[in-house]
Amino acid sequence: MTVYQASATAPVNIATLKYWGKRDKTLNLPTNSSISVTLSQDDLRTLTTASCSADFEQDQLWLNGALESLSSERTQACLKDLRTLRKGVEHKDASLPKLSEYKLHIVSENNFPTAAGLASSAAGFAALVFSIAKLYQLPQDLSEISKIARKGSGSACRSLFGGYVAWEMGESPDGEDSKAVEVAPLEHWPNMKALILVVSDDKKDVPSTSGMQSTVATSDLFNHRINELVPQRFEEMKSAILKKDFPTFAELTMKDSNSFHAVCLDSFPPIFYLNDTSKKIIKLIHKINEIEGKTIVAYTYDAGPNAVLYYEAENEDKILSGLKPYFENIQGFKQPQTVTSFDFKSFIPEITGVSKIIATKIGEGPKETSISLINESGLPK
Amino acid sequence: MTVYQASATAPVNIATLKYWGKRDKTLNLPTNSSISVTLSQDDLRTLTTASCSADFEQDQLWLNGALESLSSERTQACLKDLRTLRKGVEHKDASLPKLSEYKLHIVSENNFPTAAGLASSAAGFAALVFSIAKLYQLPQDLSEISKIARKGSGSACRSLFGGYVAWEMGESPDGEDSKAVEVAPLEHWPNMKALILVVSDDKKDVPSTSGMQSTVATSDLFNHRINELVPQRFEEMKSAILKKDFPTFAELTMKDSNSFHAVCLDSFPPIFYLNDTSKKIIKLIHKINEIEGKTIVAYTYDAGPNAVLYYEAENEDKILSGLKPYFENIQGFKQPQTVTSFDFKSFIPEITGVSKIIATKIGEGPKETSISLINESGLPK
Numbered sequence: 188m189t190v191y192q193a194s195a196t197a198p199v200n201i202a203t204l205k206y207w208g209k210r211d212k213t214l215n216l217p218t219n220s221s222i223s224v225t226l227s228q229d230d231l232r233t234l235t236t237a238s239c240s241a242d243f244e245q246d247q248l249w250l251n252g253a254l255e256s257l258s259s260e261r262t263q264a265c266l267k268d269l270r271t272l273r274k275g276v277e278h279k280d281a282s283l284p285k286l287s288e289y290k291l292h293i294v295s296e297n298n299f300p301t302a303a304g305l306a307s308s309a310a311g312f313a314a315l316v317f318s319i320a321k322l323y324q325l326p327q328d329l330s331e332i333s334k335i336a337r338k339g340s341g342s343a344c345r346s347l348f349g350g351y352v353a354w355e356m357g358e359s360p361d362g363e364d365s366k367a368v369e370v371a372p373l374e375h376w377p378n379m380k381a382l383i384l385v386v387s388d389d390k391k392d393v394p395s396t397s398g399m400q401s402t403v404a405t406s407d408l409f410n411h412r413i414n415e416l417v418p419q420r421f422e423e424m425k426s427a428i429l430k431k432d433f434p435t436f437a438e439l440t441m442k443d444s445n446s447f448h449a450v451c452l453d454s455f456p457p458i459f460y461l462n463d464t465s466k467k468i469i470k471l472i473h474k475i476n477e478i479e480g481k482t483i484v485a486y487t488y489d490a491g492p493n494a495v496l497y498y499e500a501e502n503e504d505k506i507l508s509g510l511k512p513y514f515e516n517i518q519g520f521k522q523p524q525t526v527t528s529f530d531f532k533s534f535i536p537e538i539t540g541v542s543k544i545i546a547t548k549i550g551e552g553p554k555e556t557s558i559s560l561i562n563e564s565g566l567p568k
Numbered sequence: 569m570t571v572y573q574a575s576a577t578a579p580v581n582i583a584t585l586k587y588w589g590k591r592d593k594t595l596n597l598p599t600n601s602s603i604s605v606t607l608s609q610d611d612l613r614t615l616t617t618a619s620c621s622a623d624f625e626q627d628q629l630w631l632n633g634a635l636e637s638l639s640s641e642r643t644q645a646c647l648k649d650l651r652t653l654r655k656g657v658e659h660k661d662a663s664l665p666k667l668s669e670y671k672l673h674i675v676s677e678n679n680f681p682t683a684a685g686l687a688s689s690a691a692g693f694a695a696l697v698f699s700i701a702k703l704y705q706l707p708q709d710l711s712e713i714s715k716i717a718r719k720g721s722g723s724a725c726r727s728l729f730g731g732y733v734a735w736e737m738g739e740s741p742d743g744e745d746s747k748a749v750e751v752a753p754l755e756h757w758p759n760m761k762a763l764i765l766v767v768s769d770d771k772k773d774v775p776s777t778s779g780m781q782s783t784v785a786t787s788d789l790f791n792h793r794i795n796e797l798v799p800q801r802f803e804e805m806k807s808a809i810l811k812k813d814f815p816t817f818a819e820l821t822m823k824d825s826n827s828f829h830a831v832c833l834d835s836f837p838p839i840f841y842l843n844d845t846s847k848k849i850i851k852l853i854h855k856i857n858e859i860e861g862k863t864i865v866a867y868t869y870d871a872g873p874n875a876v877l878y879y880e881a882e883n884e885d886k887i888l889s890g891l892k893p894y895f896e897n898i899q900g901f902k903q904p905q906t907v908t909s910f911d912f913k914s915f916i917p918e919i920t921g922v923s924k925i926i927a928t929k930i931g932e933g934p935k936e937t938s939i940s941l942i943n944e945s946g947l948p949k
Contacts, residue, residue, distance in 0.1 A: 214648055407793075407797050407823070407827060407904075408789045408792060408793065408827065408830060409799075411789060411792040411796075412788075412789065415792075416789075418789050438836075440641075441836070442788070442834075442836055445833055445834055445836065445838045446788060446789065446834050448833055449789060449830040449831065449833040449834040450789075450830065452826055452830045452833055453823075453826055453827050453830040454826075454852070455819075455822070455823055455826065456851070456854040457826045459847045459851060462844055462847075463843055463844045466840045466843075469837070469838060469840075473837040559838070
């Protein structure tokens with residue numbers, strides 16, 4: 188049995204300018220451009236092996252050890268596009284094996300708990316699309332490939348790049364100009380760190396796709412956000428990244444997170460992703476910046492209560508000092524070298540509800556790897 | 569000793585179209601018009617006796633048994649305006665006593681706990697201004713008097729009327745056209761009931777005056793709300809009241825509450841008045857309406873976590889049935905006649921944090937009363 192295979196890892200990204208709203212649900216075309224920071228794969232990544240063989244009988248996907256359906260319209264759209272591009276390659280060189288006609292076996296694993304609400308679909312679709320692109324030896328560049336990942340999960344397109352990434356919304360109805368591009372590579376501003384405070388939640392509010400649809404359809408503030416506010420913020424944030432202007436980057440990040448949650452609250456019925464724990468963390472972060480006298484840390488929240496904090500490495504100790512009174516006994520908390528003199532507990536007596544902390548940093552884009560998750564029969568190892 | 573006195577009661581009002589934002593902080597001139605329902609004084613009212621005498625040595629105020637300062641700029645503005653109007657009366661009829669030159673003793677009592685965050689300042693300033701207007705036998709109509717109450721506390725101007733009340737923002741820089749007017753009297757739509765769910769809170773977020781200032785200065789969504797959304801909603805809500813169209817009135821009420829809290833969240837730093845209890849009540853209300861297949865109850869939230877529910881009397885049993893699984897043991901809860909078949913607890917397992925329930929209804933405006941809180945020496949009884 189000849190089994191062709193390629194393996195790759197892809198990162199999680201956390202938006203600093205939020206994607207919220209689709210202008211085309213099938214193609215995952217957004218109502219606004221967005222920006223994200225790619226996180227280190229040392230801490231959060233999906234590893235995917237894509238294989239194909241004339242002997243495979245059907246497309247199959249194993250995710251974290253369990254057989255998963257590949258039948259979703261979105262996954263099918265990705266596979267179709269990838270096979271079309273492979274056909275183009277085969278058309279140019281008739282000596283190549285007709286991989287586009289073979290069934291695929293895909294095995295995928297995350298190095299972090301999927302359930303924690305950590306944007307696993309972005310890493311997942313990026314790894315899926317990137318590994319198949321490698322298997323098919325596609326010549327397209329990453330922005331081209333990102334358009335395919337976008338059809339799987341909008342924010343997945345941003346996980347095709349490391350560092351600082353923009354998803355340009357584009358204008359075309361077919362989505363051909365809605366793609367990820369690099370704003371700046373990791374090396375440009377490498378000391379960006381991220382701390383994820385995993386917040387336990389009673390029950391997640393509406394899933395992001397239906398939440399977006401509801402906001403687009405019902406929020407009276409939404410159009411103002413996407414038409415008047417985000418376009419300017421998009422340029423300002425790119426500029427802050429290029430200048431490595433942390434205070435501006437951080438303030439834009441916090442404001443955009445708040446703006447996104449505001450239009451969720453303005454939806455009807457209202458959508459709430461922040462809970463009382465999230466809100467206390469927001470107050471704490473503003474207090475840390477206030478005490479410092481400048482903005483040294485930013486919060487951002489996706490469609491859930493988890494906080495992601497961004498800061499520059501040289502300020503880590505100050506930030507950990509502010510978090511220590513609340514989180515020093517939480518799994519993953521790194522003790523600061525110094526202790527703050529400010530009595531945080533007199534300001535916020537306690538913050539319960541944080542279950543885990545993941546300390547990470549800015550990271551690189553997808554990488555091919557020699558680690559394979561598939562055995563010689565084309566099944567999960 | 570000759571002591572002149574007049575006593576009056578004034579109601580609380582709860583806005584259905586929110587006042588949030590001042591264009592003039594000294595004059596309490598709002599950035600948008602607002603609408604409220606006046607609540608019954610049987611349940612929530614301030615009783616104030618205003619007295620004056622040539623023998624009094626200074627202006628004094630006793631509030632709920634304690635001597636309070638009258639020195640705030642806002643209270644002084646009210647007293648100054650009232651004395652100016654009294655001077656006009658005295659000027660026209662020289663036989664009248666010169667009450668405008670006498671010091672005032674004012675005694676005021678609420679029939680509800682001030683601390684519960686129940687808009688007590690609206691009832692308080694309305695009773696203060698109305699009782700002094702009666703003491704001074706001012707000929708001005710209630711809209712004129714409402715402009716004076718407005719200087720004490722913006723929303724107090726709406727407590728000068730019963731039933732359905734609008735505060736027209738006006739345009740004039742001196743505030744002469746920023747006044748309360750009746751949209752419809754109590755008798756027009758008398759079956760409007762209100763249920764107040766008092767929600768305990770760790771700590772109130774910023775006071776409303778500084779919150780408003782922050783929103784006006786920092787929210788990127790705020791101008792769109794006041795310029796584009798509220799003016800239209802103001803007309804629609806008045807029209808719904810005149811037509812007694814409860815579903816439209818209720819939907820506008822809920823949307824405007826959400827829009828107000830959205831611009832608070834969009835402020836920087838963000839302002840949060842809704843807590844996790846408030847959010848669960850919002851979800852419960854949407855579920856009650858969904859089960860009924862039409863909108864029979866509305867929620868609204870001021871600058872705090874307390875929910876105020878509006879509904880028509882004929883639907884009370886349905887609403888209480890939906891609330892019963894969570895609140896039947898809370899002080900003030902009235903048992904419904906029937907029990908719902910819907911399993912609410914499978915939808916929301918529990919709602920903790922409600923400490924008290926006040927069942928009330930639409931009510932009348934300020935009234936003179938023969939009950940006096942002052943003895944013959946001009947001191948609190």
